[in-house]
Amino acid sequence: MNIILLGPPGCGKGTQAKLLERERNLQQISTGDMLRQEVADGTELGQQAQKFMSAGQLVADEVMIGMIQNRLQRGDLGSGFILDGFPRTVEQAQGLGAMLGELDLTVDKVLYLKVPKEMVVERLLKRAEIEGRADDNQETIEKRMEVYLQQTIPVVEWYQQQSLLLELDGGKAIDEVSAKIRDSL
Ligand code: B4P
Numbered sequence: 598m599n600i601i602l603l604g605p606p607g608c609g610k611g612t613q614a615k616l617l618e619r620e621r622n623l624q625q626i627s628t629g630d631m632l633r634q635e636v637a638d639g640t641e642l643g644q645q646a647q648k649f650m651s652a653g654q655l656v657a658d659e660v661m662i663g664m665i666q667n668r669l670q671r672g673d674l675g676s677g678f679i680l681d682g683f684p685r686t687v688e689q690a691q692g693l694g695a696m697l698g699e700l701d702l703t704v705d706k707v708l709y710l711k712v713p714k715e716m717v718v719e720r721l722l723k724r725a726e727i728e729g730r731a732d733d734n735q736e737t738i739e740k741r742m743e744v745y746l747q748q749t750i751p752v753v754e755w756y757q758q759q760s761l762l763l764e765l766d767g768g769k770a771i772d773e774v775s776a777k778i779r780d781s782l
Pocket of ligand 1: 607608609612613628629630650651653654655656681684685689721724732767770771772774
C-alpha cells in the first residue's frame with residue numbers, strides 16, 4: 598500500500614507516518630527529515646535548503662522531485678511507502694505521478710489531516726520548546742501557513758479530483774487520529 602499524508606504544518610504528518618511505518622511495514626519518506634539531515638551533514642544542498650526552511654519557504658520543486666526520485670529508485674520500500682511532506686505543490690504532484698508511472702507504482706490513498714490554524718500554531722510552539730527546531734517560531738509558522746494555503750491546498754484539490762483524497766480530523770488526540778487512519782485503510 599502506498600500512502601500520501603497531506604495537511605498543514607503541524608497537522609501530525611510526521612507523527613502518524615512513524616506510527617504507520619511500525620504498524621504496517623511501510624517506509625516513511627519524509628522530505629522534511631531528509632532536508633534536515635542534509636543540513637546536519639553540512640552538504641551544499643543542506644546549506645541552500647536551510648535558507649528556505651528557516652524562512653518558512655518551500656525548497657525548489659526540481660530539488661525535491663530529484664530527491665524523491667532517488668529515494669524511490671533505490672527500492673527497499675517494504676510493503677509500500679508513506680510520503681510525509683511531499684508533494685507540497687501541484688508541480689511536485691505532477692512529478693510524482695510521472696515517476697510512479699515509470700516505476701509501475703500507484704498511490705492508493707491520500708490522507709488529508711485537517712487542523713485549524715490556531716491549533717497548528719499551538720502545537721508548533723510547543724514543539725519549539727521541546728525540540729528547538731529553527732522554523733518553529735511565530736513568524737515562520739505564519740509564513741509556512743501562508744505558503745501552505747497558496748501552494749499546498751491546490752494539491753489537496755488535485756487529489757480530490759482524482760478521488761484519492763480522504764479527509765480526517767487531525768485536531769483530535771494522536772491515538773484518536775491513528776485509530777481513524779487505521780479504520781480508513
Ligand atoms: P516538515 O518537516 O514536513 O514540517 P511540518 O509540516 O511541520 O510537519 P511535521 O511532520 O514535522 O510535524 P507534525 O505535523 O507531525 O517540513 C519542514 C520544512 O521543510 C518546510 O517548511 C519546507 O521548507 C521544507 N520542505 C519539506 N518538504 C518539502 C517539499 N516537498 N517541498 C519543498 N519544501 C519542503 O507534528 C508537529 C507537532 O505536533 C509535533 O510536535 C507533534 O508531536 C505534535 N502533534 C502531532 N499530532 C498531534 C495531535 N494529534 N495532538 C497534539 N499534538 C500533535
